[in-house]
Amino acid sequence: MGQTDVSPVTTIRERILAALQTAESDDAEGIRARTLRLVACAMRDRDVTARGQGNCAGCEDAEVRKLLEVMVAQREVxxxxxxxxxxxxDAEREREEMEILQSFLPQPLEGDALEDAVDAVVNDLEATKLKDMGRCMAELQNRYPGRIETGPAGKAVRRALC
Incomplete structure (x- = not known):
């Protein structure tokens, strides 16, 4: 009792809500605060839907990530x-909002990080043939949710298996 929680903010939801608090204290009418309020509202909407389906904790981090991806795609269009x-x-404003939203999405694995992840998965699954590619890709997506781009990852898995 009396101690404050000093654990690091880990989920996308927590990062968004913390950033919203900061943005509102800095400039409540700024584009960052307005964009983050939209995201918070959309998350609350998803929470209501999730609770209606029996998930009392609300929507999960994967759902928040998908929400952000949809919002980014909408702004691109x-x-x-x-x-x-x-x-x-108006186009510039949309791009600013897109940058704000993208800052909360996990960065895709690229280069050496992708190669290391692929090598680890191939070794762990003891994959040796191209026939094992599907299993490797599925495992990559399970281990690194939202961080695997199918094209580059598929090429890396193919190189590792051949």
């Missing part, structure tokens, strides 16, 4: 449409 119609300032 909007920015392109605004560019085509000559509304440059």
């Amino acid at each position: 909007s920015a392109r449409e605004y560019d085509e119609s000559g509304r440059i300032s």
Whole structure:
């Protein structure tokens, strides 16, 4: 009792809510605060839906990640449409929001990190043939949720198996 929790913020949800608090204290009407409020509202909406389906804890981190990915995709489309119609300032605003949203998404594995992850999975699964590629890809996606891009990972697995 009397001690404060000093554990690091680990989930995407916690990072977003902490960033929202900071953004609102710095500039409550700024684009960062407005964007994060939209995300928080969408997360609460997903929580209500999850609770209706019997998940009392609300939506999980994977669902929040998917939500952010959808919001980024929506802004990409909007920015392109605004560019085509000559509304440059609106397109720039959409791109700013997109950058804010992307900052909360896990960064995809690339280069040596991807090669190391692939080697570990191939060794752990004792995969030796191209026939094992599906198992390796599934395991990569399980170990690194949201961080595996199918194309580069598939090429890396193929190189490791051949």
